[in-house]
Amino acid sequence: MATSPKLDSKIPDGPLDQKWTKYRSTVALVNPANKRNLEVIVVGSGLAGASAAASLAEMGYKVKVFCFQDSPRRAHSIAAQGGINAAKNYQNDGDSIYRLFYDTIKGGDYRSREANVHRLSEVSGSIIDQCVAQGVPFAREYGGLLSNRSFGGTQVQRTFYAAGQTGQQLLLGAYSALQRQVGMGAVKLYARHEMLDVVNIDGKCQGIIARHSVTGQLERHFGHAVLLCTGGYGNVFFLSTNAMGSNVTAAWKAHKKGAFFSNPCYTQIHPTCIPVSGEHQSKLTLMSESLRNDGRIWVPKNKADAEAIRAGKLDPNNLKEDDRDYYLERRYPAFGNLVPRDVASRAAKERCDAGFGVNGTGQAVYLDFAFNMKYKYGKIEATKKGIENPTEAQLDEFGHAVIKEKYGNLFDMYAQITGVDPYKNPMQIYPAVHYTMGGLWVDYNLMTTVPGLYALGEANFSDHGANRLGASALMQGLADGYFVIPYTIGSYLSKEISTKAISLDHEAFVKAEQDVQERINKLLSIKGTKTVDYFHKRLGKVIWDKCGMARNAEGLKWAIEEVRRIREEFWKDVRVPGEANEFNPELEKAGRVADFIELGELMCKDALERNESCGGHFREEYQAADGEAERDDENFAYVAAWELKEVGNWELHKEELVYENIKIAKRSYK
Amino acid sequence: MAGTSGKTINVTIKVWRQKNKNQKGQFETHPMKGVSVDMSFLEMFDVLNDRLITEGKDPVAFDHDCREGICGMCSMYINGRPHGPKQGVTTCQLHMRSFKDGDTIVVEPWRSAAFPVVKDLAVDRSAFDRIIASGGFVSVNTGNARDANSILIPKDDADQAFNAAACIGCGACVAACKNGSAMLFVSAKVSQLALLPQGQIERDERVLNMVNQMDEEGFGNCTNTAACEAECPKGISLENIARLNREYISASNFANRK
Structure with a gap:
């Protein structure tokens, strides 16, 4: 297959491990005097946005940052728990830039770009250096050195962490760097502002329309370049581990203004989340993958036991070792409980569908710490204390303290939400939507198909292929913001030095603002009978059922029609209370759900087009006899990039994925 | 509305309504029947808002985002306590099982001169951002860092x-x-950086600037009642305030030592 002429990935020539070095040394620069005259708009203030904004301001660019939350520190990166990968090889366990690169490509099921992933690997070490310099309090060993742990899909310990709050600590580091620039006047901050359109002039993105959430005022902002660092679209499912406000709106508006959307069907279903408890549920909570270092996943071997547990007649703690099925250890002995997320999620679904699920709904498996708590940590501690024959109670006590130190906040959170003590009972978990690998198509420079419009972090599609490995989202967000965009933006802005700031009265700004205003007026004027959440829940159920952990052609075709019906009904019957010119969270939500509905259709279309199973995209028609996914490299080793013609009508462009350094192979964790 | 436990309760919500920062507010009462005890407090508000919208009324505005206790956005003052009756949790992690059948629950916004009300239960906390901007950082531009393990x-x-x-x-x-004091917040950041080698260079300036900004924002003084520590959902210790005071006195006395 040939790559579409509309998709120039701009991957530099030369050997893989020299591409980035050479690029950095030869990319066009902007001199300091000119930087002061160049304005950059950053939308979103998570890891990618905050790090990009701080770095660009430090370099001398004039930066404006927009976030819909009341403070940039609230961005959803804050909720990342487990850690951040870096190829430091501090543990002397054979890690290297190449190995991180290889693990990421393989983990992504051979559906990501070699050059981008290698660059990510190369800069990973600098991220840790930068964060430590900022005062990010990573976990440390007694000698004062940094501590590491393991994550899924790897056999080395390369994950840096700060208890179960790594995202929080990294974001607060980036936020402090950002606020320092705000204090110095180099960044202007627009909190409680939601971007509602991009403005293209002369074929380039030159500004945005934003709504101030408190007053409802629409504002026009000019920029020589616009960076969308707006996260993923997991909330299309209604129930996900995303924050309530996480949305696709900024990326979707860009898509409607010419930016291609890539691989929307690649969504990550995280295996270890707290199961749904009832119909009132507004979101799902992740239990970090780091727990799989010490938690063992199991269901009963016999259906009768599973039924007894579901009926509350059997305490799982009393089920004999021989009667438990540690199905990940059984199916994937090499990686065991640390297989990648897509594999672990499907395996859980398989067991539950087969009738071995363990909670009232049958949609849960156990994540059990008892064994490692007692016989790993308890024994080590007993040995340390010189106790030769510790009692069970002692082992329990000693192990408890270790587990508390490692995962205390996660255990507390679990107890808080479920009302069950996870130190005494195995956790119940089930897969839930967590991350989206798809996003705006970008080239090597992180520029979308619209000149001057960039996408960073989860908002782009570039590095994780069809499945992201744990602890790699933080790495990618910060890589893009701290170490990639500061270089690559020069290749564009160096040609924009003589572009004067465009008047906000330019017809393109006026027209874009009018369109935004009309859409708001329309939403408010429908005054229908159903709430925004009603439509969102309906959409979420369709996408979860038909475009979730398992998909098939028939279901997807039905889903496309159903999503269209939802769209039609939404625009006829939604009820949005309040006014345009006031603080109106329901109005904001309505706009976001309208965009999710349009995206939902494209997700199903993309999933239907991809006649193979890879990573998070599992098509039931394409599986081996043992239930493992079957990729089709001959026909589908490409990036799907969708161009919107009009709502509900897209043209597919393909970027061929060329593997020059890695031998493309069946992904096996056995 | 029953969750997995199947248990429900009836409660009465008395909630603060205020159109914007300039208008006067008042309480509004809403009976809530058949509330699942497995619901989070905010999910109970989702249900209330759903009902208000369907009845053609204005839903209650409140800040919230991650709903897992880490983003810091939710901010309800419940029965006279920030984040409600449970120790160590944010509003979003409070569940209805913490209440009894028949309870009346009074819900207000954060009340402080430095946190003006935006609408209903949402307040403006941008003063915190400005305090961080005044000094809550280590001045290290991207790309200047040495190897992470070289700092023990x-x-x-x-x-x-x-x-x-x-x-x-x-x-x-x-x-x-x-007193509407922000000492615990400020002291947490000052402490974090004062405890680390990376924070030493700017130690004096940082504490002076942050305290100065805190005062400018209109936060009150600390009189050691320790209510902040008792209500902090993240267990930030009062010891940090002691450290802040030490840092401040030391920096003030030796401000001209450079």
Whole structure:
């Protein structure tokens, strides 16, 4: 297959491990005097946005940052728990830039770009250096050195962490760097502002329309370049581990203004989340993958036991070792409980569908710490204390303290939400939507198909292929913001030095603002009978059922029609209370759900087009006899990039994925 | 509305309504029947809002985002306590099982001069951002860092710094304080950086600038009632305030030592 002429990935020539070095040394620069005259708009203030904004301001660019939350520190990166990968090889366990690169490509099921992933690997070490310099309090060993742990899909310990709050600590580091620039006047901050359109002039993105959430005022902002660092679209499912406000709106508006959307069907279903408890549920909570270092996943071997547990007649703690099925250890002995997320999620679904699920709904498996708590940590501690024959109670006590130190906040959170003590009972978990690998198509420079419009972090599609490995989202967000965009933006802005700031009265700004205003007026004027959440829940159920952990052609075709019906009904019957010119969270939500509905259709279309199973995209028609996914490299080793013609009508462009350094192979964790 | 436990309760919500910062507010009463005890407090508000919208009324505005206790956005003053009756949790992690059948629950916004009401239960906490901008950072531009393991940090110091850094910036400390003081918030950031070698260079300036900004924003003084520590959902210790005071006195006395 040939790559579409509309998709120039701009991957530099030369050997893989020299591409980035050479690029950095030869990319066009902007001199300091000119930087002061160049304005950059950053939308979103998570890891990618905050790090990009701080770095660009430090370099001398004039930066404006927009976030819909009341403070940039609230961005959803804050909720990342487990850690951040870096190829430091501090543990002397054979890690290297190449190995991180290889693990990421393989983990992504051979559906990501070699050059981008290698660059990510190369800069990973600098991220840790930068964060430590900022005062990010990573976990440390007694000698004062940094501590590491393991994550899924790897056999080395390369994950840096700060208890179960790594995202929080990294974001607060980036936020402090950002606020320092705000204090110095180099960044202007627009909190409680939601971007509602991009403005293209002369074929380039030159500004945005934003709504101030408190007053409802629409504002026009000019920029020589616009960076969308707006996260993923997991909330299309209604129930996900995303924050309530996480949305696709900024990326979707860009898509409607010419930016291609890539691989929307690649969504990550995280295996270890707290199961749904009832119909009132507004979101799902992740239990970090780091727990799989010490938690063992199991269901009963016999259906009768599973039924007894579901009926509350059997305490799982009393089920004999021989009667438990540690199905990940059984199916994937090499990686065991640390297989990648897509594999672990499907395996859980398989067991539950087969009738071995363990909670009232049958949609849960156990994540059990008892064994490692007692016989790993308890024994080590007993040995340390010189106790030769510790009692069970002692082992329990000693192990408890270790587990508390490692995962205390996660255990507390679990107890808080479920009302069950996870130190005494195995956790119940089930897969839930967590991350989206798809996003705006970008080239090597992180520029979308619209000149001057960039996408960073989860908002782009570039590095994780069809499945992201744990602890790699933080790495990618910060890589893009701290170490990639500061270089690559020069290749564009160096040609924009003589572009004067465009008047906000330019017809393109006026027209874009009018369109935004009309859409708001329309939403408010429908005054229908159903709430925004009603439509969102309906959409979420369709996408979860038909475009979730398992998909098939028939279901997807039905889903496309159903999503269209939802769209039609939404625009006829939604009820949005309040006014345009006031603080109106329901109005904001309505706009976001309208965009999710349009995206939902494209997700199903993309999933239907991809006649193979890879990573998070599992098509039931394409599986081996043992239930493992079957990729089709001959026909589908490409990036799907969708161009919107009009709502509900897209043209597919393909970027061929060329593997020059890695031998493309069946992904096996056995 | 029953969850997995199948248990429900009836409660009465008395909630603060205020159109914007300039208008006067008042309480509004809403009976809530058949509330699942497995619901979170905010999910109970989702149900209330759903009903209000369907009845053609204005839903209650409140701030919330991650709903897992880490973003710091949710901010309800419940029965006279920031984040409600449970120790160590944010509003979003409070569940209805913490209430009894028949309870009346009074819900207000954070009340503090430095946190003006935006609408109903949402307040403006941008003062916190400005305090951080005044000095809550280490001045290190991207790309200037040396190898991470070349800075050795004793585990205890790293752990203590982490405990201070766990602050989520929700403002419960301010809401809990009769003086509307932001000392716990400020001290957490000052402590984190004072405990780490990376923070030493700017140690004096940082504390002076941050305290100065805190005063300018209109936060009150600390009179050691420790209400902030008692209500902090992240267990930020009062010891941080002691450290802030030491840092401040030391920096003030030696400000001209350079």
